[in-house]
Amino acid sequence: MVHNGGTMGFETFLGNPQAVSVVRDMLGSGRLPGALLLAGPDGVGKKTLALMLAKALNCERLRDDFCGECNHCRKAEEMLAATHEDLERRRQMKDSGRRVEGLVYFDLQLIEPITRYILIEQVRQLRNIAYTRPFELRRRVLIVDQAQAVHWQAVDLLLKVLEEPPDTTTLILICPNAFELRSTIRSRCSQIQFVPVEDAVIANLLEKEGRVPASRRALAVRAVAGSVAKAKTFDPAEFERRRKPWIDFFDAVGRAGKPAHVDWRALFDSTKALTEDRESFEETLDMGYSLLRDLVYVLETNDEVRVTHVDLLPRFKTWAPRLGLAGLETLKDGLDEAYRSQIRNANQQLGLEALAIELLTRAG
Numbered sequence: 001m002v003h004n005g006g007t008m009g010f011e012t013f014l015g016n017p018q019a020v021s022v023v024r025d026m027l028g029s030g031r032l033p034g035a036l037l038l039a040g041p042d043g044v045g046k047k048t049l050a051l052m053l054a055k056a057l058n059c060e061r062l063r064d065d066f067c068g069e070c071n072h073c074r075k076a077e078e079m080l081a082a083t084h085e086d087l088e089r090r091r092q093m094k095d096s097g098r099r100v101e102g103l104v105y106f107d108l109q110l111i112e113p114i115t116r117y118i119l120i121e122q123v124r125q126l127r128n129i130a131y132t133r134p135f136e137l138r139r140r141v142l143i144v145d146q147a148q149a150v151h152w153q154a155v156d157l158l159l160k161v162l163e164e165p166p167d168t169t170t171l172i173l174i175c176p177n178a179f180e181l182r183s184t185i186r187s188r189c190s191q192i193q194f195v196p197v198e199d200a201v202i203a204n205l206l207e208k209e210g211r212v213p214a215s216r217r218a219l220a221v222r223a224v225a226g227s228v229a230k231a232k233t234f235d236p237a238e239f240e241r242r243r244k245p246w247i248d249f250f251d252a253v254g255r256a257g258k259p260a261h262v263d264w265r266a267l268f269d270s271t272k273a274l275t276e277d278r279e280s281f282e283e284t285l286d287m288g289y290s291l292l293r294d295l296v297y298v299l300e301t302n303d304e305v306r307v308t309h310v311d312l313l314p315r316f317k318t319w320a321p322r323l324g325l326a327g328l329e330t331l332k333d334g335l336d337e338a339y340r341s342q343i344r345n346a347n348q349q350l351g352l353e354a355l356a357i358e359l360l361t362r363a364g
């Protein structure tokens, strides 16, 4: 495992200092609850912190931290890699019925959805080993990522483990929103809440990585909205490619100043190349929504702090008053319609052509 600057341990974790100090206090006092629930938005490091915690629980040198170099720390890292490999192999199996065959769990184990759900076989295996002694580490740590995806048939089984906490194992559940879990599950875990990472931390990360040019950093910071994971993969060229058709569109509409004559067809034609699949269609629509939101902020509040596309502010100031609130609403209705049609056409043809015609008819 390679770490920047040779530093190790919890100090390398970005953001959410509150969550980190709660975890370290638990470790330091030796009073770690049997089950933890890490909740909060995607990309802020919930899984990363869970893995750090697993190492710290087992580190041979440190008590409320981990060294990354001792036998246990290295073993934990190997187990994690093996877990990832196994998950990947199973996800790629053609015969979905066999994906959960012969599950073998390590002392440190990541349990994630292999299909859409975390299946009963996975939870059964978790329960089988939760009460046994670890083989190579001091303590077992079973991490259930996307705990909201535990299949309903398996929830009771998971609850049973939480009700009779094993003394050899720490369970860590991870999910975006604690309220997506059944209250009986939630109430048996000590919850640690994560929040979006501060802009300054993200800006610092981008600067250190040096991948995003300085001129695009302010935009990147806003666009990733507190997600370290997104910051690490933010691609300015790709962002620009996805945004370009919308800029042209708003430019044209803003110049015409009459959203009744919105040229939806031109927009959807120009975004078609970006919408090869459902996910990219969603990303394309999200881009439209985020631009609209900015325009509303500029028009209504003058609250530039909340604007995502900071580099477009001068243009927003031209477009927004021309479009007016009514115009922005028309545009939002159009996007909502596109979104609904996307759900109707889920996983099939996106039907953009049909939608463009429908919107044109309505506008006319």
Ligand SMILES: [Zn+2]
Residues within 6 Å of the ligand: 058, 059, 060, 061, 062, 066, 067, 068, 069, 070, 071, 072, 073
């Ligand atoms: Zn260690």
